[in-house]
Amino acid sequence: MGKFVDRPKYICAMGGAVATLNALPGVVPILHAAAGCGFNISNAINGGGGYVGSGYCGGQSLPSSNVFEKEIVFGGEGRLEQQILSTMEIAEADIYFVITGCMVEMIGDDAVSVVKRLNKGKRLFAADTGGFRGNSYKGYDIVLSKLFSEYVQTGLEKDERLVNLWGIVPVQDVYWKGNLRVLKKLVEGLGYKVNTFFGEDETLEDLKESSKAILNIVVSDTYGIDAAKTFKEVHDTDYITTDFPIGDHGTARFIKEVGTALGASNEVINALIKKERKRYYGYLERVVDAYSDFDLQRYAVIVGDANYTQGLTRFLSDDLGWLPELVIINDLLEEEQKEFLRRKFSDYESGIKPELVFDTDASSVLKHINRHWEVNKNPRYYDSMTPAFLIGSSFEKETAQKIKAQHLSVMYPVSNRVVLDRAYAGFEGALTLTEDIFSVLLESR
Numbered sequence: 001m002g003k004f005v006d007r008p009k010y011i012c013a014m015g016g017a018v019a020t021l022n023a024l025p026g027v028v029p030i031l032h033a034a035a036g037c038g039f040n041i042s043n044a045i046n047g048g049g050g051y052v053g054s055g056y057c058g059g060q061s062l063p064s065s066n067v068f069e070k071e072i073v074f075g076g077e078g079r080l081e082q083q084i085l086s087t088m089e090i091a092e093a094d095i096y097f098v099i100t101g102c103m104v105e106m107i108g109d110d111a112v113s114v115v116k117r118l119n120k121g122k123r124l125f126a127a128d129t130g131g132f133r134g135n136s137y138k139g140y141d142i143v144l145s146k147l148f149s150e151y152v153q154t155g156l157e158k159d160e161r162l163v164n165l166w167g168i169v170p171v172q173d174v175y176w177k178g179n180l181r182v183l184k185k186l187v188e189g190l191g192y193k194v195n196t197f198f199g200e201d202e203t204l205e206d207l208k209e210s211s212k213a214i215l216n217i218v219v220s221d222t223y224g225i226d227a228a229k230t231f232k233e234v235h236d237t238d239y240i241t242t243d244f245p246i247g248d249h250g251t252a253r254f255i256k257e258v259g260t261a262l263g264a265s266n267e268v269i270n271a272l273i274k275k276e277r278k279r280y281y282g283y284l285e286r287v288v289d290a291y292s293d294f295d296l297q298r299y300a301v302i303v304g305d306a307n308y309t310q311g312l313t314r315f316l317s318d319d320l321g322w323l324p325e326l327v328i329i330n331d332l333l334e335e336e337q338k339e340f341l342r343r344k345f346s347d348y349e350s351g352i353k354p355e356l357v358f359d360t361d362a363s364s365v366l367k368h369i370n371r372h373w374e375v376n377k378n379p380r381y382y383d384s385m386t387p388a389f390l391i392g393s394s395f396e397k398e399t400a401q402k403i404k405a406q407h408l409s410v411m412y413p414v415s416n417r418v419v420l421d422r423a424y425a426g427f428e429g430a431l432t433l434t435e436d437i438f439s440v441l442l443e444s445r
Helices: 013-022 037-048 069-074 077-090 102-106 111-118 136-150 176-188 204-208 225-235 247-262 266-293 306-319 335-345 362-372 394-402 426-442
Strands: 027-032 095-100 124-127 162-166 193-195 215-218 239-241 299-304 323-329 355-358 388-392 406-409
Touching: 013 027, 013 037, 013 095, 013 136, 027 077, 077 095, 077 111, 095 111, 095 136, 111 124, 124 136, 136 225, 162 176, 176 193, 176 247, 176 426, 215 225, 215 247, 225 239, 239 247, 247 266, 247 306, 247 426, 266 426, 299 306, 299 362, 306 323, 306 335, 306 426, 323 362, 335 355, 362 394, 388 394, 388 426, 394 406, 406 426
Parallel strands: 027 095, 095 124, 162 193, 162 215, 215 239, 299 323, 299 388, 323 355, 388 406
Antiparallel strands: none
């Protein structure tokens, strides 16, 4: 019997595809799925993503074939064709993208063939995104791979000052838009133009001509890799993977890795790091007195996805001077990915080596905390894990209360905060994160 997943911190593959398409400008997703799929996905995206809303065409307005018993018995391709034609007549878009749910794939509907038959203006695409194919990260990779192989133009001359950046998954990273803005600005500081596809002021034309880029930067060791391989195969563009950077130590490493891959000089790299550090510590020094006077150092438990847990733990350990004791990653990962990630939690400047646990069951967090730091059984002298702080999702709020720790929702699902223009990446994002953490610590004073 396989390991069950309780309180999953992701949606199905089709949900990830919907979130990815909603984040692109001028794109209309068309769902070929059972009735209810679109509604449930919309709720998961909106409620878990910091009330992110509907985008250009999403939320409760998602076009869907809403197949019922008739289509399940006799096939739903005809119903899909009707839905495509009516959507293209009613909803204006630059791209229409059909994505499929579990049920229609199980009965053998061929959405790709239907789209090929109807696709006359090269504005209609389709991909198989049944939920059983994986989680929302898989849906992100599937959509990007399809666009990279069929929408992005081939044969364009390379632009030696252009790069593409992805790996930050819309909605799964609740602050994706702000994070992309911050990282784009950092790479621009090295003297390059940057396509992020999902960020501010991005256009579909940027995506269409992204084959001009000389390098793809995937800000993840886990997500977006399949899409990078597709891009490499179709457009012969190399890629690198980097950790998601938060704060000085993580972001300086990011700048050095990207700069080195692009062939930037040490002078340019070091000048950018020096400039960012000056601003960063100029603000951070304001809280030094409060940090010391109110004793704001904490033991920390970090619970979440493979991207954020790395960046957060390094930031807490090497920037804030906290004591990260336990890291729990809830993602579905292969053993090879787990082994790779283990090495990421053992090279901190502080020398701290937190315990790392992989567990898809988010309801087991308290069990892991109690195992890591045994509960006081009334001895006279007891070394307790207090004061403590738990950084995770909205799911961990109750757990934090049980261990008398304070809590901040950072990773999906975030249902107790409204998220608009916010970022946690880079130097700039670390200042915002510090504000949020210390505000939680001080709000009860």
